[in-house]
Amino acid sequence: MQREVAIAVLLAILLARMPNVAAQYFKLENILLEVYENGITSVRMEFKVFRNFILNVTLIGEVLEEIGLIVEDENGFPLYYNLTDKGISVYVVDASEVHITYYTQTLTSMNNGVWRLEYSSEYNVSVILPEGSTILDMSTVPLQIDLSGEKPIFLMPAGEQYIEYTIPIYVTSSVTTTQETETTSSSRLTTSTLNETTTTSTTTAPSTTSWSTINETQTTSTKGKGENTTSETTQTSTSETSGSTKTEVKTTNRSEEEEATGFPWIIILSTIILLTVVGGIVIYLTRRRKIGVLRSEEILVLEAIKKRGGRCYQYEIASEIGLPKTTLWRILRRLERMGYLEIRKVRGYNYLILK
Structure with a gap:
Protein backbone atom coordinates (compact mmCIF):
# COMPACT_ATOMS: atom_id res chain seq x y z
CA MET A 1 0.00 0.00 0.00
CA GLN A 2 2.76 2.43 0.90
CA ARG A 3 4.58 1.54 -2.33
CA GLU A 4 1.54 2.37 -4.48
CA VAL A 5 1.12 5.70 -2.71
CA ALA A 6 4.78 6.56 -3.31
CA ILE A 7 4.47 5.74 -7.03
CA ALA A 8 1.32 7.90 -7.33
CA VAL A 9 3.06 10.83 -5.65
CA LEU A 10 6.08 10.47 -7.96
CA LEU A 11 3.89 10.44 -11.06
CA ALA A 12 2.04 13.52 -9.85
CA ILE A 13 5.33 15.36 -9.40
CA LEU A 14 6.54 14.39 -12.88
CA LEU A 15 3.27 15.44 -14.52
CA ALA A 16 3.43 18.80 -12.73
CA ARG A 17 6.94 19.44 -14.01
CA MET A 18 6.50 18.34 -17.64
CA PRO A 19 4.97 21.60 -18.98
CA ASN A 20 7.99 23.54 -17.67
CA VAL A 21 10.65 21.28 -19.21
CA ALA A 22 10.68 23.14 -22.54
CA ALA A 23 10.79 26.49 -20.74
CA GLN A 24 13.99 25.42 -19.00
CA TYR A 25 15.77 25.21 -22.36
CA PHE A 26 15.50 28.95 -23.09
CA LYS A 27 14.88 32.35 -21.52
CA LEU A 28 13.42 35.44 -23.21
CA GLU A 29 15.76 38.41 -22.93
CA ASN A 30 13.95 41.12 -24.89
CA ILE A 31 11.23 41.86 -27.46
CA LEU A 32 11.55 45.23 -29.18
CA LEU A 33 9.07 46.88 -31.57
CA GLU A 34 10.41 50.02 -33.31
CA VAL A 35 7.79 51.88 -35.34
CA TYR A 36 8.91 54.15 -38.20
CA GLU A 37 7.15 57.20 -39.65
CA ASN A 38 5.77 55.25 -42.63
CA GLY A 39 4.13 52.66 -40.36
CA ILE A 40 6.63 49.84 -40.96
CA THR A 41 7.61 48.14 -37.69
CA SER A 42 10.92 46.45 -36.91
CA VAL A 43 10.57 43.41 -34.63
CA ARG A 44 13.56 41.98 -32.74
CA MET A 45 13.40 39.02 -30.34
CA GLU A 46 16.35 37.86 -28.23
CA PHE A 47 16.49 34.51 -26.38
CA LYS A 48 19.04 32.80 -24.13
CA VAL A 49 19.25 29.05 -24.90
CA PHE A 50 20.88 26.35 -22.77
CA ARG A 51 20.99 23.27 -25.00
CA ASN A 52 20.38 21.97 -28.53
CA PHE A 53 16.66 21.77 -29.26
CA ILE A 54 13.90 23.20 -31.49
CA LEU A 55 12.76 26.66 -30.36
CA ASN A 56 9.16 27.41 -31.32
CA VAL A 57 8.31 31.12 -31.29
CA THR A 58 5.04 32.89 -32.10
CA LEU A 59 5.79 35.89 -34.33
CA ILE A 60 4.18 39.30 -33.80
CA GLY A 61 2.64 40.33 -37.13
CA GLU A 62 3.29 38.97 -40.63
CA VAL A 63 6.84 39.06 -42.01
CA LEU A 64 7.42 41.59 -44.80
CA GLU A 65 8.62 39.30 -47.61
CA GLU A 66 10.43 42.06 -49.54
CA ILE A 67 12.93 42.44 -46.67
CA GLY A 68 12.83 38.91 -45.25
CA LEU A 69 13.66 37.44 -41.86
CA ILE A 70 17.05 37.00 -40.14
CA VAL A 71 17.73 34.31 -37.53
CA GLU A 72 21.28 34.17 -36.12
CA ASP A 73 23.22 33.25 -33.01
CA GLU A 74 25.33 35.44 -30.72
CA ASN A 75 28.20 35.45 -33.25
CA GLY A 76 26.01 36.50 -36.17
CA PHE A 77 26.04 32.97 -37.62
CA PRO A 78 22.71 32.09 -39.31
CA LEU A 79 20.54 29.38 -37.77
CA TYR A 80 18.29 27.08 -39.77
CA TYR A 81 14.58 27.77 -39.28
CA ASN A 82 11.20 26.83 -40.66
CA LEU A 83 8.17 29.14 -40.90
CA THR A 84 4.88 27.62 -39.78
CA ASP A 85 1.29 28.78 -39.53
CA LYS A 86 1.75 29.47 -35.82
CA GLY A 87 5.14 31.18 -36.05
CA ILE A 88 8.72 29.97 -36.53
CA SER A 89 10.70 26.88 -35.50
CA VAL A 90 14.43 27.52 -34.95
CA TYR A 91 16.87 24.60 -34.85
CA VAL A 92 19.32 25.53 -32.09
CA VAL A 93 22.73 23.84 -32.50
CA ASP A 94 25.84 24.92 -30.55
CA ALA A 95 24.42 28.37 -29.77
CA SER A 96 23.85 30.24 -26.52
CA GLU A 97 21.66 33.02 -27.96
CA VAL A 98 19.00 33.27 -30.68
CA HIS A 99 18.26 36.61 -32.35
CA ILE A 100 15.19 36.94 -34.61
CA THR A 101 14.78 40.13 -36.66
CA TYR A 102 12.15 41.02 -39.27
CA TYR A 103 9.86 43.82 -40.48
CA THR A 104 6.07 43.95 -40.70
CA GLN A 105 3.32 46.29 -41.94
CA THR A 106 0.39 44.52 -40.26
CA LEU A 107 0.73 46.07 -36.80
CA THR A 108 -0.07 49.72 -37.71
CA SER A 109 -2.93 51.55 -39.37
CA MET A 110 -3.84 55.23 -39.89
CA ASN A 111 -7.23 56.96 -39.85
CA ASN A 112 -7.63 60.74 -40.29
CA GLY A 113 -4.00 61.39 -39.38
CA VAL A 114 -4.09 59.21 -36.24
CA TRP A 115 -1.78 56.17 -36.17
CA ARG A 116 -2.68 53.01 -34.22
CA LEU A 117 -0.22 50.28 -33.18
CA GLU A 118 -1.98 47.07 -32.17
CA TYR A 119 -0.44 43.69 -31.30
CA SER A 120 -0.70 40.66 -29.00
CA SER A 121 2.17 39.01 -27.10
CA GLU A 122 2.54 36.60 -24.21
CA TYR A 123 5.62 38.54 -23.04
CA ASN A 124 6.39 42.13 -22.05
CA VAL A 125 7.29 44.23 -25.11
CA SER A 126 9.38 47.41 -25.47
CA VAL A 127 7.84 49.84 -27.99
CA ILE A 128 9.74 52.70 -29.67
CA LEU A 129 7.55 55.26 -31.46
CA PRO A 130 8.69 57.78 -34.14
CA GLU A 131 10.41 61.00 -33.13
CA GLY A 132 8.06 63.72 -31.92
CA SER A 133 5.07 61.37 -31.43
CA THR A 134 2.11 62.59 -29.38
CA ILE A 135 0.25 59.87 -27.46
CA LEU A 136 -3.55 60.08 -27.74
CA ASP A 137 -4.67 56.80 -26.16
CA MET A 138 -3.31 53.53 -24.71
CA SER A 139 -4.86 50.20 -23.84
CA THR A 140 -3.16 50.16 -20.44
CA VAL A 141 -0.59 51.95 -18.31
CA PRO A 142 3.02 51.09 -19.38
CA LEU A 143 5.31 49.32 -16.94
CA GLN A 144 8.09 51.82 -17.77
CA ILE A 145 8.30 55.10 -19.72
CA ASP A 146 11.51 56.60 -21.13
CA LEU A 147 11.25 60.10 -22.65
CA SER A 148 14.92 61.06 -22.27
CA GLY A 149 15.77 60.50 -25.95
CA GLU A 150 14.38 61.83 -29.21
CA LYS A 151 12.01 58.84 -29.53
CA PRO A 152 9.59 57.82 -26.72
CA ILE A 153 10.03 54.27 -25.36
CA PHE A 154 7.34 52.30 -23.49
CA LEU A 155 7.55 48.91 -21.79
CA MET A 156 4.11 47.38 -22.30
CA PRO A 157 2.83 44.36 -20.31
CA ALA A 158 1.93 41.04 -21.90
CA GLY A 159 -1.43 40.61 -23.63
CA GLU A 160 -3.37 42.47 -26.32
CA GLN A 161 -2.21 46.08 -26.42
CA TYR A 162 -2.68 49.17 -28.58
CA ILE A 163 -1.25 52.70 -28.72
CA GLU A 164 -2.79 55.61 -30.66
CA TYR A 165 -0.51 58.50 -31.58
CA THR A 166 0.19 61.28 -34.07
CA ILE A 167 3.47 62.39 -35.61
CA PRO A 168 4.39 65.96 -36.66
CA ILE A 169 4.37 66.96 -40.32
CA TYR A 170 7.49 68.88 -41.38
CA VAL A 171 7.08 71.45 -44.19
CA THR A 172 10.22 72.63 -46.00
CA SER A 173 10.03 76.05 -47.70
CA SER A 174 12.62 77.97 -49.70
CA VAL A 175 13.17 81.63 -48.70
CA THR A 176 14.36 84.17 -51.29
CA THR A 177 16.39 87.08 -49.98
CA THR A 178 14.49 90.27 -50.71
CA GLN A 179 17.57 92.40 -50.36
CA GLU A 180 19.43 90.50 -53.11
CA THR A 181 16.43 90.77 -55.45
CA GLU A 182 16.08 94.49 -54.88
CA THR A 183 19.83 95.01 -55.38
CA THR A 184 19.79 93.10 -58.68
CA SER A 185 16.74 95.01 -59.93
CA SER A 186 18.33 98.32 -58.88
CA SER A 187 21.60 97.54 -60.70
CA ARG A 188 19.72 96.59 -63.87
CA LEU A 189 17.65 99.78 -63.69
CA THR A 190 20.78 101.91 -63.24
CA THR A 191 22.52 100.30 -66.23
CA SER A 192 19.41 100.73 -68.38
CA THR A 193 19.07 104.38 -67.38
CA LEU A 194 22.73 105.08 -68.18
CA ASN A 195 22.42 103.45 -71.60
CA GLU A 196 19.27 105.45 -72.42
CA THR A 197 20.89 108.72 -71.27
CA THR A 198 23.99 108.10 -73.39
CA THR A 199 21.88 107.25 -76.44
CA THR A 200 19.71 110.37 -75.99
CA SER A 201 22.69 112.68 -75.66
CA THR A 202 24.29 111.15 -78.76
CA THR A 203 21.26 111.30 -81.08
CA THR A 204 20.02 114.78 -80.11
CA ALA A 205 19.96 117.16 -83.10
CA PRO A 206 22.27 120.18 -82.86
CA SER A 207 19.41 122.55 -83.72
CA THR A 208 17.40 121.72 -80.55
CA THR A 209 20.23 122.31 -78.08
CA SER A 210 22.41 125.42 -77.98
CA TRP A 211 25.61 124.88 -76.10
CA SER A 212 26.29 128.22 -74.47
CA THR A 213 29.01 127.58 -71.96
CA ILE A 214 31.93 125.23 -71.73
CA ASN A 215 33.97 125.67 -68.60
CA GLU A 216 37.24 123.95 -68.20
CA THR A 217 38.93 124.20 -64.85
CA GLN A 218 42.34 122.83 -64.33
CA THR A 219 43.78 122.62 -60.85
CA THR A 220 47.40 121.96 -60.34
CA SER A 221 48.96 121.28 -56.94
CA THR A 222 52.69 121.07 -56.49
CA LYS A 223 54.40 119.36 -53.54
CA GLY A 224 58.05 119.70 -52.50
CA LYS A 225 60.29 121.25 -55.15
CA GLY A 226 58.01 120.56 -58.10
CA GLU A 227 58.86 116.86 -58.21
CA ASN A 228 55.27 115.54 -57.58
CA THR A 229 52.47 117.20 -59.55
CA THR A 230 48.77 116.29 -59.54
CA SER A 231 46.34 117.60 -62.11
CA GLU A 232 42.59 117.44 -62.05
CA THR A 233 40.45 118.44 -64.97
CA THR A 234 36.74 118.93 -64.68
CA GLN A 235 34.57 119.54 -67.70
CA THR A 236 31.04 120.76 -67.32
CA SER A 237 28.58 121.06 -70.14
CA THR A 238 25.60 123.31 -69.73
CA SER A 239 22.66 123.42 -72.11
CA GLU A 240 19.74 125.78 -72.25
CA THR A 241 16.42 124.68 -73.75
CA SER A 242 13.22 126.88 -73.62
CA GLY A 243 14.41 128.88 -70.66
CA SER A 244 17.26 128.25 -68.27
CA THR A 245 17.05 124.42 -67.83
CA LYS A 246 20.41 122.78 -67.04
CA THR A 247 21.21 119.11 -67.73
CA GLU A 248 24.33 117.25 -66.60
CA VAL A 249 25.32 114.10 -68.48
CA LYS A 250 27.73 111.54 -67.01
CA THR A 251 29.38 108.75 -69.01
CA THR A 252 30.05 105.31 -67.55
CA ASN A 253 32.93 103.14 -68.69
CA ARG A 254 31.27 99.85 -69.73
CA SER A 255 34.43 97.90 -70.25
CA GLU A 256 35.54 98.37 -66.62
CA GLU A 257 32.04 97.45 -65.36
CA GLU A 258 31.93 94.24 -67.40
CA GLU A 259 35.44 93.31 -66.31
CA ALA A 260 34.51 93.79 -62.61
CA THR A 261 31.33 91.73 -63.06
CA GLY A 262 33.11 88.81 -64.75
CA PHE A 263 35.93 88.54 -62.24
CA PRO A 264 34.09 86.36 -59.61
CA TRP A 265 33.24 83.77 -62.29
CA ILE A 266 36.93 83.10 -62.82
CA ILE A 267 37.34 82.36 -59.09
CA ILE A 268 34.25 80.07 -59.04
CA LEU A 269 35.42 78.12 -62.11
CA SER A 270 38.91 77.66 -60.65
CA THR A 271 37.44 76.45 -57.34
CA ILE A 272 35.24 73.86 -59.11
CA ILE A 273 38.20 72.48 -61.07
CA LEU A 274 40.34 72.29 -57.93
CA LEU A 275 37.63 70.45 -55.95
CA THR A 276 37.12 67.97 -58.81
CA VAL A 277 40.84 67.13 -58.92
CA VAL A 278 41.07 66.75 -55.12
CA GLY A 279 37.93 64.55 -55.04
CA GLY A 280 39.37 62.27 -57.73
CA ILE A 281 42.60 61.87 -55.79
CA VAL A 282 40.72 61.04 -52.57
CA ILE A 283 38.56 58.41 -54.34
CA TYR A 284 41.63 56.85 -55.94
CA LEU A 285 43.53 56.64 -52.65
CA THR A 286 40.43 55.24 -50.86
CA ARG A 287 40.06 52.46 -53.44
CA ARG A 288 43.75 51.58 -53.20
CA ARG A 289 43.53 51.41 -49.41
CA LYS A 290 40.37 49.28 -49.60
CA ILE A 291 41.96 46.75 -51.97
CA GLY A 292 45.16 46.65 -49.95
CA VAL A 293 43.55 45.34 -46.78
CA LEU A 294 42.11 42.18 -48.38
CA ARG A 295 43.49 38.96 -46.94
Whole structure:
Protein backbone atom coordinates (compact mmCIF):
# COMPACT_ATOMS: atom_id res chain seq x y z
CA MET A 1 0.00 0.00 0.00
CA GLN A 2 2.76 2.43 0.90
CA ARG A 3 4.58 1.54 -2.33
CA GLU A 4 1.54 2.37 -4.48
CA VAL A 5 1.12 5.70 -2.71
CA ALA A 6 4.78 6.56 -3.31
CA ILE A 7 4.47 5.74 -7.03
CA ALA A 8 1.32 7.90 -7.33
CA VAL A 9 3.06 10.83 -5.65
CA LEU A 10 6.08 10.47 -7.96
CA LEU A 11 3.89 10.44 -11.06
CA ALA A 12 2.04 13.52 -9.85
CA ILE A 13 5.33 15.36 -9.40
CA LEU A 14 6.54 14.39 -12.88
CA LEU A 15 3.27 15.44 -14.52
CA ALA A 16 3.43 18.80 -12.73
CA ARG A 17 6.94 19.44 -14.01
CA MET A 18 6.50 18.34 -17.64
CA PRO A 19 4.97 21.60 -18.98
CA ASN A 20 7.99 23.54 -17.67
CA VAL A 21 10.65 21.28 -19.21
CA ALA A 22 10.68 23.14 -22.54
CA ALA A 23 10.79 26.49 -20.74
CA GLN A 24 13.99 25.42 -19.00
CA TYR A 25 15.77 25.21 -22.36
CA PHE A 26 15.50 28.95 -23.09
CA LYS A 27 14.88 32.35 -21.52
CA LEU A 28 13.42 35.44 -23.21
CA GLU A 29 15.76 38.41 -22.93
CA ASN A 30 13.95 41.12 -24.89
CA ILE A 31 11.23 41.86 -27.46
CA LEU A 32 11.55 45.23 -29.18
CA LEU A 33 9.07 46.88 -31.57
CA GLU A 34 10.41 50.02 -33.31
CA VAL A 35 7.79 51.88 -35.34
CA TYR A 36 8.91 54.15 -38.20
CA GLU A 37 7.15 57.20 -39.65
CA ASN A 38 5.77 55.25 -42.63
CA GLY A 39 4.13 52.66 -40.36
CA ILE A 40 6.63 49.84 -40.96
CA THR A 41 7.61 48.14 -37.69
CA SER A 42 10.92 46.45 -36.91
CA VAL A 43 10.57 43.41 -34.63
CA ARG A 44 13.56 41.98 -32.74
CA MET A 45 13.40 39.02 -30.34
CA GLU A 46 16.35 37.86 -28.23
CA PHE A 47 16.49 34.51 -26.38
CA LYS A 48 19.04 32.80 -24.13
CA VAL A 49 19.25 29.05 -24.90
CA PHE A 50 20.88 26.35 -22.77
CA ARG A 51 20.99 23.27 -25.00
CA ASN A 52 20.38 21.97 -28.53
CA PHE A 53 16.66 21.77 -29.26
CA ILE A 54 13.90 23.20 -31.49
CA LEU A 55 12.76 26.66 -30.36
CA ASN A 56 9.16 27.41 -31.32
CA VAL A 57 8.31 31.12 -31.29
CA THR A 58 5.04 32.89 -32.10
CA LEU A 59 5.79 35.89 -34.33
CA ILE A 60 4.18 39.30 -33.80
CA GLY A 61 2.64 40.33 -37.13
CA GLU A 62 3.29 38.97 -40.63
CA VAL A 63 6.84 39.06 -42.01
CA LEU A 64 7.42 41.59 -44.80
CA GLU A 65 8.62 39.30 -47.61
CA GLU A 66 10.43 42.06 -49.54
CA ILE A 67 12.93 42.44 -46.67
CA GLY A 68 12.83 38.91 -45.25
CA LEU A 69 13.66 37.44 -41.86
CA ILE A 70 17.05 37.00 -40.14
CA VAL A 71 17.73 34.31 -37.53
CA GLU A 72 21.28 34.17 -36.12
CA ASP A 73 23.22 33.25 -33.01
CA GLU A 74 25.33 35.44 -30.72
CA ASN A 75 28.20 35.45 -33.25
CA GLY A 76 26.01 36.50 -36.17
CA PHE A 77 26.04 32.97 -37.62
CA PRO A 78 22.71 32.09 -39.31
CA LEU A 79 20.54 29.38 -37.77
CA TYR A 80 18.29 27.08 -39.77
CA TYR A 81 14.58 27.77 -39.28
CA ASN A 82 11.20 26.83 -40.66
CA LEU A 83 8.17 29.14 -40.90
CA THR A 84 4.88 27.62 -39.78
CA ASP A 85 1.29 28.78 -39.53
CA LYS A 86 1.75 29.47 -35.82
CA GLY A 87 5.14 31.18 -36.05
CA ILE A 88 8.72 29.97 -36.53
CA SER A 89 10.70 26.88 -35.50
CA VAL A 90 14.43 27.52 -34.95
CA TYR A 91 16.87 24.60 -34.85
CA VAL A 92 19.32 25.53 -32.09
CA VAL A 93 22.73 23.84 -32.50
CA ASP A 94 25.84 24.92 -30.55
CA ALA A 95 24.42 28.37 -29.77
CA SER A 96 23.85 30.24 -26.52
CA GLU A 97 21.66 33.02 -27.96
CA VAL A 98 19.00 33.27 -30.68
CA HIS A 99 18.26 36.61 -32.35
CA ILE A 100 15.19 36.94 -34.61
CA THR A 101 14.78 40.13 -36.66
CA TYR A 102 12.15 41.02 -39.27
CA TYR A 103 9.86 43.82 -40.48
CA THR A 104 6.07 43.95 -40.70
CA GLN A 105 3.32 46.29 -41.94
CA THR A 106 0.39 44.52 -40.26
CA LEU A 107 0.73 46.07 -36.80
CA THR A 108 -0.07 49.72 -37.71
CA SER A 109 -2.93 51.55 -39.37
CA MET A 110 -3.84 55.23 -39.89
CA ASN A 111 -7.23 56.96 -39.85
CA ASN A 112 -7.63 60.74 -40.29
CA GLY A 113 -4.00 61.39 -39.38
CA VAL A 114 -4.09 59.21 -36.24
CA TRP A 115 -1.78 56.17 -36.17
CA ARG A 116 -2.68 53.01 -34.22
CA LEU A 117 -0.22 50.28 -33.18
CA GLU A 118 -1.98 47.07 -32.17
CA TYR A 119 -0.44 43.69 -31.30
CA SER A 120 -0.70 40.66 -29.00
CA SER A 121 2.17 39.01 -27.10
CA GLU A 122 2.54 36.60 -24.21
CA TYR A 123 5.62 38.54 -23.04
CA ASN A 124 6.39 42.13 -22.05
CA VAL A 125 7.29 44.23 -25.11
CA SER A 126 9.38 47.41 -25.47
CA VAL A 127 7.84 49.84 -27.99
CA ILE A 128 9.74 52.70 -29.67
CA LEU A 129 7.55 55.26 -31.46
CA PRO A 130 8.69 57.78 -34.14
CA GLU A 131 10.41 61.00 -33.13
CA GLY A 132 8.06 63.72 -31.92
CA SER A 133 5.07 61.37 -31.43
CA THR A 134 2.11 62.59 -29.38
CA ILE A 135 0.25 59.87 -27.46
CA LEU A 136 -3.55 60.08 -27.74
CA ASP A 137 -4.67 56.80 -26.16
CA MET A 138 -3.31 53.53 -24.71
CA SER A 139 -4.86 50.20 -23.84
CA THR A 140 -3.16 50.16 -20.44
CA VAL A 141 -0.59 51.95 -18.31
CA PRO A 142 3.02 51.09 -19.38
CA LEU A 143 5.31 49.32 -16.94
CA GLN A 144 8.09 51.82 -17.77
CA ILE A 145 8.30 55.10 -19.72
CA ASP A 146 11.51 56.60 -21.13
CA LEU A 147 11.25 60.10 -22.65
CA SER A 148 14.92 61.06 -22.27
CA GLY A 149 15.77 60.50 -25.95
CA GLU A 150 14.38 61.83 -29.21
CA LYS A 151 12.01 58.84 -29.53
CA PRO A 152 9.59 57.82 -26.72
CA ILE A 153 10.03 54.27 -25.36
CA PHE A 154 7.34 52.30 -23.49
CA LEU A 155 7.55 48.91 -21.79
CA MET A 156 4.11 47.38 -22.30
CA PRO A 157 2.83 44.36 -20.31
CA ALA A 158 1.93 41.04 -21.90
CA GLY A 159 -1.43 40.61 -23.63
CA GLU A 160 -3.37 42.47 -26.32
CA GLN A 161 -2.21 46.08 -26.42
CA TYR A 162 -2.68 49.17 -28.58
CA ILE A 163 -1.25 52.70 -28.72
CA GLU A 164 -2.79 55.61 -30.66
CA TYR A 165 -0.51 58.50 -31.58
CA THR A 166 0.19 61.28 -34.07
CA ILE A 167 3.47 62.39 -35.61
CA PRO A 168 4.39 65.96 -36.66
CA ILE A 169 4.37 66.96 -40.32
CA TYR A 170 7.49 68.88 -41.38
CA VAL A 171 7.08 71.45 -44.19
CA THR A 172 10.22 72.63 -46.00
CA SER A 173 10.03 76.05 -47.70
CA SER A 174 12.62 77.97 -49.70
CA VAL A 175 13.17 81.63 -48.70
CA THR A 176 14.36 84.17 -51.29
CA THR A 177 16.39 87.08 -49.98
CA THR A 178 14.49 90.27 -50.71
CA GLN A 179 17.57 92.40 -50.36
CA GLU A 180 19.43 90.50 -53.11
CA THR A 181 16.43 90.77 -55.45
CA GLU A 182 16.08 94.49 -54.88
CA THR A 183 19.83 95.01 -55.38
CA THR A 184 19.79 93.10 -58.68
CA SER A 185 16.74 95.01 -59.93
CA SER A 186 18.33 98.32 -58.88
CA SER A 187 21.60 97.54 -60.70
CA ARG A 188 19.72 96.59 -63.87
CA LEU A 189 17.65 99.78 -63.69
CA THR A 190 20.78 101.91 -63.24
CA THR A 191 22.52 100.30 -66.23
CA SER A 192 19.41 100.73 -68.38
CA THR A 193 19.07 104.38 -67.38
CA LEU A 194 22.73 105.08 -68.18
CA ASN A 195 22.42 103.45 -71.60
CA GLU A 196 19.27 105.45 -72.42
CA THR A 197 20.89 108.72 -71.27
CA THR A 198 23.99 108.10 -73.39
CA THR A 199 21.88 107.25 -76.44
CA THR A 200 19.71 110.37 -75.99
CA SER A 201 22.69 112.68 -75.66
CA THR A 202 24.29 111.15 -78.76
CA THR A 203 21.26 111.30 -81.08
CA THR A 204 20.02 114.78 -80.11
CA ALA A 205 19.96 117.16 -83.10
CA PRO A 206 22.27 120.18 -82.86
CA SER A 207 19.41 122.55 -83.72
CA THR A 208 17.40 121.72 -80.55
CA THR A 209 20.23 122.31 -78.08
CA SER A 210 22.41 125.42 -77.98
CA TRP A 211 25.61 124.88 -76.10
CA SER A 212 26.29 128.22 -74.47
CA THR A 213 29.01 127.58 -71.96
CA ILE A 214 31.93 125.23 -71.73
CA ASN A 215 33.97 125.67 -68.60
CA GLU A 216 37.24 123.95 -68.20
CA THR A 217 38.93 124.20 -64.85
CA GLN A 218 42.34 122.83 -64.33
CA THR A 219 43.78 122.62 -60.85
CA THR A 220 47.40 121.96 -60.34
CA SER A 221 48.96 121.28 -56.94
CA THR A 222 52.69 121.07 -56.49
CA LYS A 223 54.40 119.36 -53.54
CA GLY A 224 58.05 119.70 -52.50
CA LYS A 225 60.29 121.25 -55.15
CA GLY A 226 58.01 120.56 -58.10
CA GLU A 227 58.86 116.86 -58.21
CA ASN A 228 55.27 115.54 -57.58
CA THR A 229 52.47 117.20 -59.55
CA THR A 230 48.77 116.29 -59.54
CA SER A 231 46.34 117.60 -62.11
CA GLU A 232 42.59 117.44 -62.05
CA THR A 233 40.45 118.44 -64.97
CA THR A 234 36.74 118.93 -64.68
CA GLN A 235 34.57 119.54 -67.70
CA THR A 236 31.04 120.76 -67.32
CA SER A 237 28.58 121.06 -70.14
CA THR A 238 25.60 123.31 -69.73
CA SER A 239 22.66 123.42 -72.11
CA GLU A 240 19.74 125.78 -72.25
CA THR A 241 16.42 124.68 -73.75
CA SER A 242 13.22 126.88 -73.62
CA GLY A 243 14.41 128.88 -70.66
CA SER A 244 17.26 128.25 -68.27
CA THR A 245 17.05 124.42 -67.83
CA LYS A 246 20.41 122.78 -67.04
CA THR A 247 21.21 119.11 -67.73
CA GLU A 248 24.33 117.25 -66.60
CA VAL A 249 25.32 114.10 -68.48
CA LYS A 250 27.73 111.54 -67.01
CA THR A 251 29.38 108.75 -69.01
CA THR A 252 30.05 105.31 -67.55
CA ASN A 253 32.93 103.14 -68.69
CA ARG A 254 31.27 99.85 -69.73
CA SER A 255 34.43 97.90 -70.25
CA GLU A 256 35.54 98.37 -66.62
CA GLU A 257 32.04 97.45 -65.36
CA GLU A 258 31.93 94.24 -67.40
CA GLU A 259 35.44 93.31 -66.31
CA ALA A 260 34.51 93.79 -62.61
CA THR A 261 31.33 91.73 -63.06
CA GLY A 262 33.11 88.81 -64.75
CA PHE A 263 35.93 88.54 -62.24
CA PRO A 264 34.09 86.36 -59.61
CA TRP A 265 33.24 83.77 -62.29
CA ILE A 266 36.93 83.10 -62.82
CA ILE A 267 37.34 82.36 -59.09
CA ILE A 268 34.25 80.07 -59.04
CA LEU A 269 35.42 78.12 -62.11
CA SER A 270 38.91 77.66 -60.65
CA THR A 271 37.44 76.45 -57.34
CA ILE A 272 35.24 73.86 -59.11
CA ILE A 273 38.20 72.48 -61.07
CA LEU A 274 40.34 72.29 -57.93
CA LEU A 275 37.63 70.45 -55.95
CA THR A 276 37.12 67.97 -58.81
CA VAL A 277 40.84 67.13 -58.92
CA VAL A 278 41.07 66.75 -55.12
CA GLY A 279 37.93 64.55 -55.04
CA GLY A 280 39.37 62.27 -57.73
CA ILE A 281 42.60 61.87 -55.79
CA VAL A 282 40.72 61.04 -52.57
CA ILE A 283 38.56 58.41 -54.34
CA TYR A 284 41.63 56.85 -55.94
CA LEU A 285 43.53 56.64 -52.65
CA THR A 286 40.43 55.24 -50.86
CA ARG A 287 40.06 52.46 -53.44
CA ARG A 288 43.75 51.58 -53.20
CA ARG A 289 43.53 51.41 -49.41
CA LYS A 290 40.37 49.28 -49.60
CA ILE A 291 41.96 46.75 -51.97
CA GLY A 292 45.16 46.65 -49.95
CA VAL A 293 43.55 45.34 -46.78
CA LEU A 294 42.11 42.18 -48.38
CA ARG A 295 43.49 38.96 -46.94
CA SER A 296 44.38 35.85 -48.88
CA GLU A 297 41.33 33.86 -47.71
CA GLU A 298 39.05 36.80 -48.58
CA ILE A 299 40.47 36.89 -52.11
CA LEU A 300 39.83 33.14 -52.43
CA VAL A 301 36.21 33.64 -51.40
CA LEU A 302 35.70 36.43 -53.94
CA GLU A 303 37.29 34.35 -56.72
CA ALA A 304 35.13 31.35 -55.84
CA ILE A 305 31.96 33.46 -56.12
CA LYS A 306 33.20 35.01 -59.37
CA LYS A 307 33.71 31.54 -60.91
CA ARG A 308 30.00 30.87 -60.38
CA GLY A 309 28.90 33.97 -62.23
CA GLY A 310 29.06 36.32 -59.24
CA ARG A 311 26.02 34.66 -57.56
CA CYS A 312 25.89 31.50 -55.48
CA TYR A 313 24.87 30.00 -52.14
CA GLN A 314 27.28 29.86 -49.21
CA TYR A 315 27.29 26.08 -49.09
CA GLU A 316 28.40 25.93 -52.76
CA ILE A 317 31.78 27.52 -51.99
CA ALA A 318 32.21 26.05 -48.49
CA SER A 319 33.73 22.78 -49.76
CA GLU A 320 36.04 24.59 -52.20
CA ILE A 321 37.39 27.08 -49.64
CA GLY A 322 37.87 24.44 -46.93
CA LEU A 323 37.27 26.75 -43.99
CA PRO A 324 35.04 26.13 -40.95
CA LYS A 325 31.50 27.46 -41.26
CA THR A 326 32.00 30.04 -38.53
CA THR A 327 35.22 31.37 -40.08
CA LEU A 328 33.70 31.51 -43.57
CA TRP A 329 30.66 33.37 -42.25
CA ARG A 330 32.85 35.98 -40.54
CA ILE A 331 34.78 36.50 -43.77
CA LEU A 332 31.53 36.97 -45.71
CA ARG A 333 30.21 39.47 -43.18
CA ARG A 334 33.45 41.44 -43.36
CA LEU A 335 33.36 41.50 -47.18
CA GLU A 336 29.76 42.69 -47.00
CA ARG A 337 30.70 45.55 -44.67
CA MET A 338 33.52 46.50 -47.04
CA GLY A 339 31.06 46.66 -49.92
CA TYR A 340 32.37 43.75 -52.01
CA LEU A 341 29.25 41.58 -51.83
CA GLU A 342 25.66 41.40 -50.64
CA ILE A 343 24.19 38.59 -48.49
CA ARG A 344 20.53 37.70 -48.95
CA LYS A 345 18.39 35.09 -47.27
CA VAL A 346 16.80 32.83 -49.93
CA ARG A 347 14.71 29.84 -48.78
CA GLY A 348 16.54 29.81 -45.46
CA TYR A 349 20.06 29.81 -47.01
CA ASN A 350 22.64 32.55 -47.50
CA TYR A 351 22.76 33.75 -51.12
CA LEU A 352 25.91 35.68 -52.08
CA ILE A 353 25.96 38.42 -54.77
CA LEU A 354 29.11 40.24 -55.90
CA LYS A 355 28.82 44.01 -56.34
